[in-house]
Structure formats: C-alpha cells, structure tokens
Amino acid sequence: xxxxxxxxxxxxxxxxxxxxxxxxxxxxxxxxxxxxxxxxxxxxxxxxxxxxxxxxxxxxxxxxxxxxxxxxxxxxxxxxxxxxxxxxxxxxxxxxxxxxxxxxxxxxxxxxxxxxxxxxxxxxxxxxxxxxxxxxxxxxxxxxxxxxxxxxxxxxxxxxxxxxxxxxxxxxxxxxxxxxxxxxxxxxxxxxxxxxxxxxxxxxxxxxxxxxxxxxxxxxxxxxxxxxxxxxxxxxxxxxxxxxxxxxxxxxxxxxxxxxxxxxxxxxxxxxxxxxxxxxxxxxxxxxxxxxxxxxxxxxx
Amino acid sequence: xxxxxxxxxxxxxxxxxxxxxxxxxxxxxxxxxxxxxxxxxxxxxxxxxxxxxxxxxxxxxxxxxxxxxxxxxxxxxxxxxxxxxxxxxxxxxxxxxxxxxxxxxxxxxxxxxxxxxxxxxxxxxxxxxxxxxxxxxxxxxxxxxxxxxxxxxxxxxxxxxxxxxxxxxxxxxxxxxxxxxxxxxxxxxxxxxxxxxxxxxxxxxxxxxxxxxxxxxxxxxxxxxxxxxxxxxxxxxxxxxxxxxxxxxxxxxxxxxxx
Ligand SMILES: Cc1cc2nc3c(=O)[nH]c(=O)nc-3n(C[C@H](O)[C@H](O)[C@H](O)COP(=O)(O)O)c2cc1C
Numbered sequence: 433x434x435x436x437x438x439x440x441x442x443x444x445x446x447x448x449x450x451x452x453x454x455x456x457x458x459x460x461x462x463x464x465x466x467x468x469x470x471x472x473x474x475x476x477x478x479x480x481x482x483x484x485x486x487x488x489x490x491x492x493x494x495x496x497x498x499x500x501x502x503x504x505x506x507x508x509x510x511x512x513x514x515x516x517x518x519x520x521x522x523x524x525x526x527x528x529x530x531x532x533x534x535x536x537x538x539x540x541x542x543x544x545x546x547x548x549x550x551x552x553x554x555x556x557x558x559x560x561x562x563x564x565x566x567x568x569x570x571x572x573x574x575x576x577x578x579x580x581x582x583x584x585x586x587x588x589x590x591x592x593x594x595x596x597x598x599x600x601x602x603x604x605x606x607x608x609x610x611x612x613x614x615x616x617x618x619x620x621x622x623x624x625x626x627x628x629x630x631x632x633x634x635x636x637x638x639x640x641x642x643x644x645x646x647x648x649x650x651x652x653x654x655x656x657x658x659x660x661x662x663x664x665x666x667x668x669x670x671x672x673x674x675x676x677x678x679x680x681x682x683x684x685x686x687x688x689x690x691x692x693x694x695x696x697x698x699x700x701x702x703x704x705x706x707x708x709x710x711x712x713x714x715x716x717x718x719x720x721x722x723x724x725x726x727x728x729x730x731x732x733x
Numbered sequence: 734x735x736x737x738x739x740x741x742x743x744x745x746x747x748x749x750x751x752x753x754x755x756x757x758x759x760x761x762x763x764x765x766x767x768x769x770x771x772x773x774x775x776x777x778x779x780x781x782x783x784x785x786x787x788x789x790x791x792x793x794x795x796x797x798x799x800x801x802x803x804x805x806x807x808x809x810x811x812x813x814x815x816x817x818x819x820x821x822x823x824x825x826x827x828x829x830x831x832x833x834x835x836x837x838x839x840x841x842x843x844x845x846x847x848x849x850x851x852x853x854x855x856x857x858x859x860x861x862x863x864x865x866x867x868x869x870x871x872x873x874x875x876x877x878x879x880x881x882x883x884x885x886x887x888x889x890x891x892x893x894x895x896x897x898x899x900x901x902x903x904x905x906x907x908x909x910x911x912x913x914x915x916x917x918x919x920x921x922x923x924x925x926x927x928x929x930x931x932x933x934x935x936x937x938x939x940x941x942x943x944x945x946x947x948x949x950x951x952x953x954x955x956x957x958x959x960x961x962x963x964x965x966x967x968x969x970x971x972x973x974x975x976x977x978x979x980x981x982x983x984x985x986x987x988x989x990x991x992x
Contacts, residue, residue, distance in 0.1 A: 461958030486778035489944035
C-alpha cells in the first residue's frame with residue numbers, strides 16, 4: 433500500500449485524465465484489467481460539450497497529437513458513471529473537473545460530491561478549449577482562486593493539473609499551493625500542430641492541439657524537477673510515461689506518483705507492468721522504500 | 734500515423750443512398766470487419782467499414798457523408814487504418830451464415846469472399862427497407878445462398894431480417910456473423926440467444942468514435958468497458974450478453990441516448 437494525499441493506492445501508476453475515462457465501466461476495466469493504482473475521470477464541466485470535430489487524435493512518430501475539446505456529458509449526467517466506478521472498482525477514483533470561473537469549478541465539484549469521488553483534479557491546463565483549461569491555468573491569480581473555491585466546498589483532497597505552456601510553471605504551482613491544493617499534477621499536453629502536406633489542411637479538426645506521449649517526457653521531467661524544488665506539496669508526474677523506466681525517471685525528478693495516458697494505446701495493462709518494474713528496480717538497487725528515489729536527482733550534485 | 738491521401742479511382746452507385754468509392758491505395762492485410770477513418774478535409778473524420786481492400790461503401794446520412802458524395806473520380810480524401818478487430822475467419826469446410834441489415838452488408842461482403850477463398854460455405858441473409866436498398870445482393874449470390882427480407886415485402890420475406898431468420902436451420906452453421914442497424918442486431922441477438930447458438934456468433938457494433946485508436950474511451954460499452962474501436966468493432970455474442978446492445982449508446986458528449 434502506498435499513500436498519496438491521504439489516498440491509499442496499491443501502486444503508484446495512475447490512469448491520466450481524459451483517457452478511457454468517459455464511462456464508469458471503462459474506468460473499472462482499467463483497474464481490473466490494467467491494475468491501475470487509481471483512475472482519473474474524463475474532465476467534466478458544467479454543461480454538455482460534444483468537443484471538436486474529428487480528426488481529434490493522431491499518432492505521430494514521436495507521440496500523439498489530440499484536440500478532443502473537452503467532450504463531456506456535464507456533471508449531472510456523469511454522476512451515474514462516477515457512481516458506477518466507485519461501486520465497482522477497488523482503487524481510488526479521482527474526478528477531473530473544469531469550468532470557466534472559480535464558481536463554475538465549485539458548482540461542478542459540488543455536483544459530483546454525491547458520488548463520493550476520492551479526490552478532485554482541477555483541469556486548468558487543457559491547451560485547446562477556449563475559455564477553459566490553459567486559458568485559466570496560465571494566470572496564477574485565477575489558479576489560486578479556482579483552487580480555493582473548490583477547497584471551500586469539498587472535504588477530499590484537491591489536485592491541480594498544470595500546463596507546461598507557460599514561461600514559469602513553478603509560479604503557477606505556487607499559486608495552486610497557496611489556494612490550498614493537496615498536490616499538483618504535471619503536465620498536460622504541449623501545444624502542437626500537424627499539417628497534411630497533400631492538401632495543406634491542418635490535420636486536427638480543431639487545427640491545432642496538444643502533444644503527448646514519448647515526445648513530451650523530457651518536458652515533463654523538467655517541469656516536475658522545477659515544481660519539486662518550488663513546492664511543499666507532492667508533485668504527480670505525467671507526460672510520456674510508457675515504461676517503468678520512465679516512471680522511475682519521473683520519480684527521481686520529484687514525482688510522488690505517475691499518471692499514464694497515451695501509452696494505453698499499446699496496452700491497457702501498462703499500469704501493472706510499471707508497478708512490477710518499479711518493485712523489481714527498488715529491490716535490485718537495494719532501496720528500502722520508494723520514497724528513497726523520489727527527488728533523488730536533486731541530491732546528485 | 735497521419736492520414737494517407739486516397740484518390741478516388743471509381744465510384745459505383747449501389748442504391749439510392751449508397752455508393753462504393755474505390756481508391757488508389759490497397760490495404761493488403763485488412764481483416765474483414767476492420768474499419769478505416771475517412772477524413773473529409775475541412776468537415777469531419779468518420780469511421781467506415783472496408784467493403785474491400787481498396788474500397789469503402791457509404792450511406793449518405795450526415796454532413797461528412799454528404800460532402801463525400803460530392804466528390805468525383807480523381808478527388809481525394811484522407812484515410813487512416815485499418816483499425817480494430819475483424820470477424821474470425823472460418824476453417825475450410827465450415828458453414829457460415831451472414832446476417833446483413835442495410836448498409837451492414839459492407840463488412841460482411843469481404844468476410845464472405847474471404848470465407849469462400851478458404852473453402853468455407855457462406856450463405857447470406859440480407860434485410861432492407863425495400864428491394865432497391867438490398868446491398869450487394871448479386872455479389873453475395875455469386876458466393877453462396879441468399880435469403881432476403883424487405884420491410885415492405887417488395888422482395889423475399891415481408892418483414893425484418895429476424896423474421897426471415899426464424900425459418901432457417903441455425904444448427905447447420907458453424908459460425909454466424911451479424912452487422913446492421915442496432916435494433917435489427919438486438920432482435921437478431923435475442924433470437925440467437927433463444928436458439929442457444931450465441932457461442933457461435935459475432936456482431937459488428939457501431940458507436941460514436943472520437944480518437945478511433947483506443948485511447949480516449951468515447952466508444953466503450955457497458956458493462957464490460959470494452960472499446961468498440963479497438964477491442965471491437967467485432968465482438969463475440971458471448972461478450973455482448975447483458976450488454977448495452979439495443980438499449981442505449983453514448984453520443985459525442987458521452988451522454989447516454991436510448992436506442
Ligand atoms: C485523448 C486525450 C484526452 C485528454 N483529455 C484530458 C482531459 O480531459 N483532462 C486533462 O486534464 N487532461 C487530458 N489529457 C492530457 C493527459 O491527461 C496527459 O496529461 C497528457 O496526455 C500527457 O500524458 P501522456 O503522455 O501519458 O499521454 C488528455 C490526453 C489525451 C491524449
């Protein structure tokens with residue numbers, strides 16, 4: 433057992449937001465088949481949204497580009513999915529939420545409380561949804577206000593998910609911490625674009641979107657490294673993790689746990705692979721506890 | 734994989750609202766039942782079953798398919814795939830029954846062709862609104878026996894596919910493959926369950942696809958959580974017992990919509 437902001441996890445590999453998280457049944461499958469230590473839902477907002485037109489996700493040689501556009505059924509309709517996930521999974525379920533203002537965030541959080549999520553993750557980092565996500569998450573004052581507004585209405589841990597598309601991610605992390613965040617999650621996708629040279633059309637329906645997968649791992653490692661230095665609260669690492677080695681690297685940068693998104697493309701049971709890989713690594717290297725490697729790179733000077 | 738550029742080489746008008754588009758790229762290793770994502774640039778990208786190694790057969794229903802119908806020979810669209818899991822091919826000497834409703838005949842045609850090439854027997858039950866909407870009738874006939882139902886009785890049994898299915902000897906078949914509108918598949922599913930032959934069936938499902946590559950989760954079905962775009966679109970009947978089939982699906986926002 434492993435504790436993260438008070439939640440009990442069987443292992444530190446968590447399903448990232450927006451991936452296989454649209455339905456309760458899908459979240460449960462990631463726990464049952466994938467052995468994820470915890471699962472985060474699709475980001476849920478105040479109103480139903482169909483998202484951007486397709487293509488909404490393409491595979492590149494170096495990773496993936498996506499612009500889903502925060503499709504979600506709105507919190508009243510998502511309640512039944514969250515309830516199903518809570519009832520049928522033995523791992524913590526974290527509700528990812530978004531809104532356009534602090535009060536909208538609070539409204540969505542309160543609306544999902546009856547399903548008893550184990551924690552909330554605030555999406556202030558989606559790079560391709562106008563008025564939401566990174567539009568909010570690049571302003572420290574708003575990030576602090578959003579965090580505080582949700583903390584005010586819930587009594588479970590609140591994680592704040594950050595965008596790397598800012599000049600100083602540590603200042604945004606500081607704002608989340610000042611607002612009362614129990615952890616930060618870094619990183620959401622990195623702004624990106626691809627163009628179909630046969631026609632000149634941008635490939636994504638939204639024209640541009642966010643880069644994830646292998647290509648963003650070094651960006652994530654640096655963000656985690658900087659946040660670990662700047663903050664007291666735990667940093668949860670995400671971005672390009674597709675093996676236990678990637679997870680260990682993120683932990684050495686300062687991640688208390690990792691999330692995995694795009695890598696479910698290859699296999700849903702990536703979570704169990706990561707957790708057994710970490711166990712074997714700790715044993716081989718003689719580390720008595722996973723805590724010994726968290727932030728290790730900071731000591732190596 | 735970025736969409737490849739597929740140029741239309743030939744178009745066949747199959748029925749009033751259905752056209753086959755042949756293109757200049759061959760998916761040599763496609764499994765019957767797999768789909769491609771068809772990108773009508775500037776409009777949308779939609780999943781389409783392959784009707785052959787180098788063709789899709791499309792019913793005009795929405796914005797993207799309407800725009801596709803405006804394209805001529807020499808025009809092009811984007812293509813990604815083939816994706817997903819197809820039908821299980823029969824062994825030599827086996828007997829398969831294909832049950833096609835409307836445009837659901839699309840993935841069943843390459844399946845029938847592959848089955849015959851292996852040395853299996855492929856008979857088909859085609860259901861449609863009326864005789865002019867029967868898809869691939871002649872091509873299925875060239876491969877095996879064909880049974881027909883039309884809603885208006887203009888050809889074959891008057892009624893739905895399930896009505897024509899009742900009179901067939903299902904025990905004679907080693908495999909049964911089904912594709913069609915959800916209500917048709919749900920009624921066929923019930924009959925096949927009742928006749929205790931669900932273990933030898935496969936169904937090709939359709940759900941709203943967003944990413945199309947098994948990552949986003951928009952097309953997962955209840956209560957298994959299986960992804961239609963990656964774990965399907967073809968599922969065994971056993972996988973679908975007690976599922977949402979025929980009850981509800983989820984729209985682009987993830988809201989449940991009654992079938
Ligand atoms: C298809 C897709 C949908 C996503 N949706 C969300 C979302 O709804 N909310 C969110 O906070 N992050 C979302 N993300 C970002 C991921 O949670 C993750 O931060 C990012 O993809 C980097 O991790 P990865 O390389 O493991 O995918 C999404 C990513 C992908 C690929």
